[in-house]
Amino acid sequence: MTEDSGWITAIAGLSLDRNGRVQFGDALSAEDFGRLLQSIRRHVGEFALFDPLFPSVSDPGAYFSYCALPPLPKRWHMTLGNHGWSGGIYQIEEQTILCQLENLWRQGKLNSVSLDHVNFFHHRPQQSGEANNTMNARLMQIHKTAANDGPHAERL
Numbered sequence: 001m002t003e004d005s006g007w008i009t010a011i012a013g014l015s016l017d018r019n020g021r022v023q024f025g026d027a028l029s030a031e032d033f034g035r036l037l038q039s040i041r042r043h044v045g046e047f048a049l050f051d052p053l054f055p056s057v058s059d060p061g062a063y064f065s066y067c068a069l070p071p072l073p074k075r076w077h078m079t080l081g082n083h084g085w086s087g088g089i090y091q092i093e094e095q096t097i098l099c100q101l102e103n104l105w106r107q108g109k110l111n112s113v114s115l116d117h118v119n120f121f122h123h124r125p126q127q128s129g130e131a132n133n134t135m136n137a138r139l140m141q142i143h144k145t146a147a148n149d150g151p152h153a154e155r156l
Contacts, residue, residue, distance in 0.1 A: 007039045007042075012027070014028075016115075017112075020116025021112040021113065021116075022047075022113050022115060023111065023112045026152070033105075037097060037098065040068070040115070041068040041073075045067060045068045046066060046068065046120060047066055047113045047115055048066070048113065048114045048118045048119065049104075049114070050064070050110075051063075051100065051110075052104075053103075054139075056082045056085075057085055058082050058083045058084050059083050061082065063080065064078060064080045064100075065079050065080070065121070067118075072091075073094075074093060074095075075092065076091070076094065076097060077089050077091060078090045078091075078135075079120055079121040079124055081121065087121075088125045088127045089122075089125065089127060090131065090132050090135045091127075091132045092135065092136055092139070096136045096140055096143075099139070099144060100139055100143045101113075102143075103142075106152045107152075108151040
């Protein structure tokens, strides 16, 4: 985490807590989430979140870690896992991540992302182009439907 966290508070509706988590306020826009990803890429390069909607073989949901791909400005590396399992390294489109963030926030299932102690599984294998496409499509399928309920259903 960088010492200067002014880049976070420069985006209306965001704050940084003492545990290195970017807290989401009640009034965020799709553009705010886009600015957040651009700023994370520029200042820290990685973040983590818990997605309770992702189907899991163990406990519900999965922990996602994202790491920016410097030569590819609209793609990120992603690993995921939960108790007893972890996935490989996928290339995820930025639009897919935005859809995930916005949908989880809209439903009240995500109120922050972590910038500190991101557990990225660097030892896992890189996935194939086909596996990357499948994972992007899977995440979009899970998160594409706009939530009609939840604390932020009318936003975005």
